[in-house]
Amino acid sequence: MSFIKVNGINLHYEIRGSGPRVLFLHGIGADLKNLVGIFNSPVPQQFTVLAFDYRGLGESDSPAEPFSIADMAEDAAGLAAAVGWDRYHVLGASMGGMVAQELVLRYPDVVDRLVLGVTNAGGANAGPQVIDKLDQMSTAEKLKLSDTRQDEAWAAANPEMVTRFEEQSRAAREALQGNPDFFRGFNNQVQAVLQHDTFNRLQQITAPTLVFGGRYDGSNPPEITRALADQIPGARYELFESGHGSWYFDPAAWQLIIEFLRG
Numbered sequence: 001m002s003f004i005k006v007n008g009i010n011l012h013y014e015i016r017g018s019g020p021r022v023l024f025l026h027g028i029g030a031d032l033k034n035l036v037g038i039f040n041s042p043v044p045q046q047f048t049v050l051a052f053d054y055r056g057l058g059e060s061d062s063p064a065e066p067f068s069i070a071d072m073a074e075d076a077a078g079l080a081a082a083v084g085w086d087r088y089h090v091l092g093a094s095m096g097g098m099v100a101q102e103l104v105l106r107y108p109d110v111v112d113r114l115v116l117g118v119t120n121a122g123g124a125n126a127g128p129q130v131i132d133k134l135d136q137m138s139t140a141e142k143l144k145l146s147d148t149r150q151d152e153a154w155a156a157a158n159p160e161m162v163t164r165f166e167e168q169s170r171a172a173r174e175a176l177q178g179n180p181d182f183f184r185g186f187n188n189q190v191q192a193v194l195q196h197d198t199f200n201r202l203q204q205i206t207a208p209t210l211v212f213g214g215r216y217d218g219s220n221p222p223e224i225t226r227a228l229a230d231q232i233p234g235a236r237y238e239l240f241e242s243g244h245g246s247w248y249f250d251p252a253a254w255q256l257i258i259e260f261l262r263g
Helices: 069-082 095-106 131-136 139-146 152-157 159-177 180-195 199-204 222-231 251-262
Strands: 002-006 009-017 021-025 048-052 088-093 111-117 209-214 236-240
Touching: 002 069, 009 069, 021 069, 021 095, 048 069, 069 095, 069 180, 088 095, 088 251, 095 111, 095 180, 095 199, 111 251, 131 180, 139 152, 139 159, 152 159, 159 180, 199 222, 209 222, 209 251, 222 236, 236 251
Parallel strands: 021 048, 021 088, 088 111, 111 209, 209 236
Antiparallel strands: 002 009, 009 048
16 A cells, blocks of 8 residues: 655555556545446556545545545645656546546646546536435435436336345445544535535636536436536537446447547
């Protein structure tokens, strides 16, 4: 394990691969142990990838005080500088796309190319504000939020997948609740997402930018990701045939992302 102190926080990070540099920023609740992560994607085969555990989760420190998306962006930029990276591409998905927005707005000179996936800018671009209400939502509601194709008819036709989703959700919730540091860190991330708002500043972004969404994403629907792209001068917009997270399993999505990063 590699650790470095940034902004008073011990951050756990990894660097893998070879080629141009890419800083990856993952979604809420995720850490480097997640199998569905950047290091199991095609990106490290063509790029040098830096990824880390946000403050509050994984092996990084979990401070007692609340933190913001901007704080996580400062951690990301500080980590990159600490490992000797002066310029790099940034790829952020979901909450990581929010962190990426703050990073490029605060440090425009370090970002070569920017990819924002299945995310929003908050404020007028926030989309459904339900992340703090997931525990009160039914399994059917959560499935449809992830992918609008997963409606009642889909659930009735795929009971084994619904059961698997329920088991995974229960295990994740119990793991969080069983670790006070993680539980606090996750709740701090939730509040950071709810308070995020970069929408009126996005026109300041000058880096070549790719924004992508999922046609069936119920949490960041196409009109939200499209409006995000429209705020960024010259941004390219792509809509994948996916839900919120299933784009990760689409080889065509990775091919497009890699081609864009290569310029």
